[in-house]
Amino acid sequence: MAKEELEIGAISKPRFEFRSFGQDFEEASYLMSRLSVPVPQKVWERESEEIYILSKTNDKNNTKIRDGKMDIKTFVTEVDGLEQWNPLMKGEFPISAEVLKNEVYPAFMVETPAFDKAEYTLEEFLGMIDNNPDLQAVRVRKERYGFMVNDTICEVADVLINGAHLVSINSESTEIEDIKKTMKNLKVEDVENINYLQAIKRVIGWINKPLAN
Amino acid sequence: MTHTVPRYEFRIFGLDEIDSIIDILKKHGVKGKVRNISEIYLMTAGNKENNIKIRNKRLDIKSLVRQENGLEQWNPQEVGVFPLEKYIIKNDIFPALGVEAPALDREVYTLKQFMQELILVDPDIIVALTEKERYAFDFEDCICEYANVKINGAFQKTLAIESENPEAVWNAIKRLQIDKNMENVNYPKALKRVLGLEIDYDINRFF
Numbered sequence: 138m139a140k141e142e143l144e145i146g147a148i149s150k151p152r153f154e155f156r157s158f159g160q161d162f163e164e165a166s167y168l169m170s171r172l173s174v175p176v177p178q179k180v181w182e183r184e185s186e187e188i189y190i191l192s193k194t195n196d197k198n199n200t201k202i203r204d205g206k207m208d209i210k211t212f213v214t215e216v217d218g219l220e221q222w223n224p225l226m227k228g229e230f231p232i233s234a235e236v237l238k239n240e241v242y243p244a245f246m247v248e249t250p251a252f253d254k255a256e257y258t259l260e261e262f263l264g265m266i267d268n269n270p271d272l273q274a275v276r277v278r279k280e281r282y283g284f285m286v287n288d289t290i291c292e293v294a295d296v297l298i299n300g301a302h303l304v305s306i307n308s309e310s311t312e313i314e315d316i317k318k319t320m321k322n323l324k325v326e327d328v329e330n331i332n333y334l335q336a337i338k339r340v341i342g343w344i345n346k347p348l349a350n
Numbered sequence: 351m352t353h354t355v356p357r358y359e360f361r362i363f364g365l366d367e368i369d370s371i372i373d374i375l376k377k378h379g380v381k382g383k384v385r386n387i388s389e390i391y392l393m394t395a396g397n398k399e400n401n402i403k404i405r406n407k408r409l410d411i412k413s414l415v416r417q418e419n420g421l422e423q424w425n426p427q428e429v430g431v432f433p434l435e436k437y438i439i440k441n442d443i444f445p446a447l448g449v450e451a452p453a454l455d456r457e458v459y460t461l462k463q464f465m466q467e468l469i470l471v472d473p474d475i476i477v478a479l480t481e482k483e484r485y486a487f488d489f490e491d492c493i494c495e496y497a498n499v500k501i502n503g504a505f506q507k508t509l510a511i512e513s514e515n516p517e518a519v520w521n522a523i524k525r526l527q528i529d530k531n532m533e534n535v536n537y538p539k540a541l542k543r544v545l546g547l548e549i550d551y552d553i554n555r556f557f
Contacts, residue, residue, distance in 0.1 A: 160505055270473075273546050301504030301544045302365055340504045341545045342393070342476040348503035 153219040155316050156307035157328045158296070158336040159349035165306050165323040166293045172322055173284035173291065180283030187279065188263070189337055190245070193271040198225060198244040199334050201277075205230045205259060209244050218330050219316055230259040237262070247271045275299055275337050287319045288312070298340045303348065305336070357493070358421040358519050361510040362532050363540040368507055372496045374526050375509065379487030379494055391478040392447060392469060393538065395547045400446040401538045407432040407461050411446050420534055421516050432461035439464065449474045478502055478541045490522040491515070501544045508540070 190200040199210045199222065211225040226240045234252035242249040247269060257265070266272045278297040285291060289310035296303045308319040320326050328349050331339075338344040362368055390404040401412040401424065408431045415423040429442050436454040444451035452468060459468070469475050481500040486493070492513040499506050511522045535543075542548040 159503070160500070275546055297365075298504055299544045299546055300363075300365075301501055301506050303504050340502045342478055342502055345470060345477060345479075 150311055151213060151221050151223050152290075152309045152311050153216065153221050153313050153316055154307060154309040154332070155219055155320055155325075155330050156305060156309075156333070157325065157331045157349045158303045158305045160302075160304060161350050162293065162304050162306045162325075165325050166304075168323045169284050169286055169291050169293060169306070172286045174286075176283050176285050180281075183279075183281045183283070185279050185281075187277045189275045189277055189333065190266055191273045191275055191334070191337060191341070191343065192245040192247060193343060195246040196334055196338075198246070199332070200241070200244060201333075202230075202259065207232065207241070209241070211244070216313055217317065219313055220330065220332060222332075230262065231256040232262065233257075245272060273341065275341060277333075277337070286322065287315045289315045289319045291319065296336075298337055301340065303336065303340070355514055356415050356423045356425040357512040357514050358418070358423050358516040359510060359512045359536070360421055360519055360523055360528075360534050361508060361536055361540075362528065363499075363506050363508045363535050365505075365507060368509060371509055371526050371528055372507065375487055375489060375494055375496055376485075378525070379489035382486030382488060383484075384486070385482075385484045387480075387482045387484060389480045389482070390465075391480060391537070391541055392443075393476045393478055393541055393545060393547060394447050394449055394474055395542075397446070397448040398538070400448075401536065402443065402446055404432075404461065409434065409443065411442070413446075414536075418516065419520075421519055422534060422536055424536070432464065433458045434464065439468070447475060476545050476547060478545060480541075490525055491518045492522045494522065501541060504544060506540065506544070508537075 185203055188202040197212045201208055207228040207230070209225040210222040213221040213223050225244060228236050228241070233256045234254060237257065238249055238252060250265060263274050266274050276299050279294050281292045281294040283290070283292050286308065289308045291308045292306070294305040296305050306325065308316050310316050331349060335344065336348065339346055339348060387405060392402045399414040403410055409429045410426060411429055412424040412426045415425045430438055435458050436456060439459060440451045440454055449472065452472070456463065469477060479502055482497045484495050484497040486495045488494070492511045494509070494511050496507065496509040499508055511519050513519050539548065
């Protein structure tokens with residue numbers, strides 16, 4: 138079967154991903170920029186502000202809010218240390234109590250609160266998060282620089298987690314072998330795969346493990 | 351416990367936006383020691399008045415004495431060096447954290463036992479591991495420093511001005527061209543913001 142041609146920013150079948158976080162990925166970033174084929178100008182540099190909702194009770198679902206829209210991804214599988222995540226739900230604020238009850242809170246895997254309104258604004262929703270000791274809203278600002286190496290979508294990103302700076306690199310593709318080749322080319326074969334949830338939990342002190350460097 | 355004279359302190363945290371202030375300190379300050387320091391901060395949501403940290407197995411508690419005209423005065427107290435006896439843990443450390451002390455089964459705790467058996471298992475206590483590169487300066491009769499800080503691996507810069515004389519601190523703030531609207535942010539407050547233990551008013555811009 139022919140490989141699916143990846144287009145940055147487009148919807149494809151679920152991709153596998155290598156990602157890591159630390160302070161110093163200068164060599165990998167340099168190699169990524171030199172090995173990359175030209176990419177569309179719209180992905181050269183992208184900035185976004187997001188809110189991640191972290192749950193103490195699970196690492197399986199990844200919830201983030203950007204531009205008033207909520208997006209939950211769920212962990213599917215891990216193959217050769219690479220992770221595959223699938224979209225679980227997408228919603229928009231104001232969001233209905235029905236969706237919160239049947240989709241969002243089950244993804245958090247915490248007790249569902251009583252809902253006394255038909256729908257909730259983002260501010261009201263974040264108030265509910267603040268009232269639950271097992272949940273936490275975390276501010277994440279990203280400056281992402283896109284590349285394409287070995288037919289994998291790559292990026293280097295400056296990430297602020299609650300205002301503190303990290304560097305992230307990643308390579309993602311539907312094809313595992315292409316990611317592994319890219320990791321080798323970028324000399325990050327021995328670097329730990331750390332996804333956003335893990336990185337944020339380590340920074341906010343919920344997981345006592347170091348980042349990649 | 352030992353006591354020293356409390357100093358008035360003004361501290362800021364940031365990233366590249368505080369580089370111009372650091373540059374003035376580097377240009378006009380008298381260079382002192384450079385130190386690389388690893389510390390463990392013990393943080394709780396409710397505690398606002400005690401700065402509790404462990405460095406080289408030594409546990410110190412700095413207590414907020416007063417806030418005056420935008421400056422803070424902290425009183426450093428050396429609690430002791432691990433291994434620590436349980437009465438110190440029960441009577442000094444947990445009250446400073448503002449959480450109830452658990453049952454203490456040992457008479458004496460090593461740092462490892464203290465962390466593993468009392469701290470990391472307590473859902474109300476969050477640990478912040480910091481790695482600091484501290485650059486000290488004398489500047490305008492004040493003890494100043496700027497530092498590169500990793501907080502659980504995430505990076506920030508900080509600059510501090512300290513003196514027993516509050517007028518000297520304000521003079522140094524002026525000379526360093528620190529904007530009068532910049533907030534005085536102490537270490538516990540900065541850590542709590544990164545850890546998400548303090549209400550984050552910056553999140554309002556998402557609404």
